[in-house]
Amino acid sequence: MLFNSLDFAVFLPIVFFLYWFVFKNNLRSQNLLIVVVSYVFYGWWDWRFLALIAFSTLIDFLIGIELGKEGDKLKRRGLLIVSVLVNIGFLGFFKYYNFFLDNFTAAFSIAGMPIQVNSLNIILPVGISFYTFQTLSYSIDVYRRKLEPTRDWISFTAFVSFFPQLMAGPIERATNLLPQFYKKRVFDSSLAIDGLRQILWGLFKKMVIADNCAEYANLIFNNSSEYSGSMLVLGAFFFAFQIYGDFSGYSDIAIGTSRLFGFSLMQNFAFPYFSRDIAEFWRRWHMSLTTWFRDYVYIPLGGSRGSLYGKIRNTFIIFLVSGFWHGANWTFIVWGALNALYFLPSLISGKNRKNLNVPAEGSRLPSFKETVSILSTFMLTVFAWIFFRAENMTHAMSYIGGMFSEDLFSIPNFTNLKGAVTLLVLIAGFIIIEWKGRGGQYAISKFGIKRSRVFRWSMYLLIILAIDIFGNTSEEIEFIYFQF
Incomplete structure (x- = not known):
């Protein structure tokens, strides 16, 4: 179901x-x-x-x-x-x-x-x-x-x-x-309302962002040899938002549904695409799995204690096991190894726990330095997602080869240009809302709380309207992580 x-x-x-x-x-x-x-x-x-x-x-x-x-x-x-x-x-x-x-x-x-x-x-x-x-x-x-x-x-x-x-x-x-x-358990109306709010946001992530991104990501990845380098870059970009909207959307619905019955589940995503380095990304992405591996595999192996060799060994073990957990394919193992390589500079320099606060905490916008850090971390993550999405290693390497071809900076050629532009606008709006709500448990957890009830309900109705207009309500599309 x-x-x-x-x-x-x-x-x-x-x-x-x-x-x-x-x-x-x-x-x-x-x-x-x-x-x-x-x-x-x-x-x-x-x-x-x-x-x-x-x-x-x-x-x-x-x-x-x-x-x-x-x-x-x-x-x-x-x-x-x-x-x-x-x-x-x-x-x-x-x-x-x-x-x-x-x-x-x-x-x-x-x-x-x-x-x-x-x-x-x-x-x-x-x-x-x-x-x-x-x-x-x-x-x-x-x-x-x-x-x-x-x-x-x-x-x-x-x-x-x-x-x-x-x-x-x-x-x-x-x-x-x-x-x-x-x-x-005693029924708490405020907890239930918060649960419904999170369910609504999770459905928006899944049906409006993830499912629409999936249409373009699948088209580009499944026919990668036919597209220019710029289109392949967009394919990876769309997949990055597909997997985030899909998986974090599921988690939001799960956590919100649990609140309806008086249960509190752990936060699973904490706005990972605003991370300023890879170490922070892995503290914010699929947190329940990351902390599971940390507590039951990484720390028993010695964790960050001991020699530098031991730290590097343990880091590679944890990322390779994490990659293999996701699926029986060499692409997932390479994806895990690539993230381990990304992680090494922070580990070696002792800065892997540098960014523990909310990005741009207390400010509306990030500083120039934070902006560069966020964008570079996001680009590294998007590149790694290519291995995660590819059918096999041959597909992954041919995709990357096509992406870095001479037409990398060409103008993307969409068959349905209007649909692609609409989706990019939706993603931009989604990023803005996520950024404004980055200090909460989920993006709209505190959105409009201090404003009138009319404002809040207008916002909820707009989200419902967006799901109705842009969501694929005629087809039940499975969640990505059902295959894992």
Whole structure:
């Protein structure tokens, strides 16, 4: 079930009514309702994979209980290894089996010993990369004694399968989300209104910015050999806003929907395209995944402690693993390695935590130095996105080669010039709103709060009107990160 679908527009009010008006006085019933509707929500895509998420939930629930009872270090470590092997095993099979198989057979062919091995027609379960990491965080935190194991099966199942963020995050920590299922929730109208506001902004990002950018990005990337260098640059630019609008839009809708039910999820995007260096970009982009890798992989490896070699090694490991998490393709690994290279100058100079404040804090516009830093960081990011979007390494290299051809500075030639100009105007307006709201949890979180109700509602109606006019309301377009 997609957030931008008629099905969800009917589903959400029904769940909201049952949650607050039918089961409002019974916490256990509310949690059970969340489990049921979450499984309905997930099963709407493919009911066959419900058993997979149920099994993963059961394994980590039981392992958590055993970790709570076991005092022997070796046995506790063994229990954690079982959790990691089961979860990563499922993820590895569904996501990476054919990738490893293809590269294994290719290696033998290069060595002059060709072998025939049949690949499998494997369907990747939506959200498996997200709920796998979410349930793993529980097992690891219980192992580290940062969290008491739960014996409340319903609450734990609700935590793993919570429908707003089940498909594409944010990847919630058990230490944050799980305790919220233990506490009685009281309806807060201000929280619900804020949630609806964030849902509206998320739909705008997805349906107006991302989906329209996708039309041009797909056209240019899928036919890159036919376009000039300037058009290829615009293709990469459009994809940069497609992936940001699509993924952060999903996160906004997920976080806003959670607020309707009295839950608080972590911020997943903090205006990353206003970052002044790559280190800041990765503190602002997909924050739930970045901090997950930091806490469960980077720091255990030694983090930024120790020798310069150790720091560089750990940085490359974390970025390569992050790239591989996104998909079974060498393009994602190169994308991760390229970002690691981008990161190195800040790490070596000790300036990787230089920009921790809001860009141009206290000012309407950035300084000249900040402007240069923001634009250069954005250009590096856009270039890296080419590998992320390309079908394979050959496609990526031919795209880059075509981009830096002699017609790089030629005038772009659009078949639908009016549509392209309209989209660029929409992106410019979107950037302005994001810039004005860069100090909030999301762009319009504080927009017009100090003004009259008429002003605020006029703004909401304009956003709804923009979605109706410029959004593709006749077609339900999937979110990009469903494939990860």
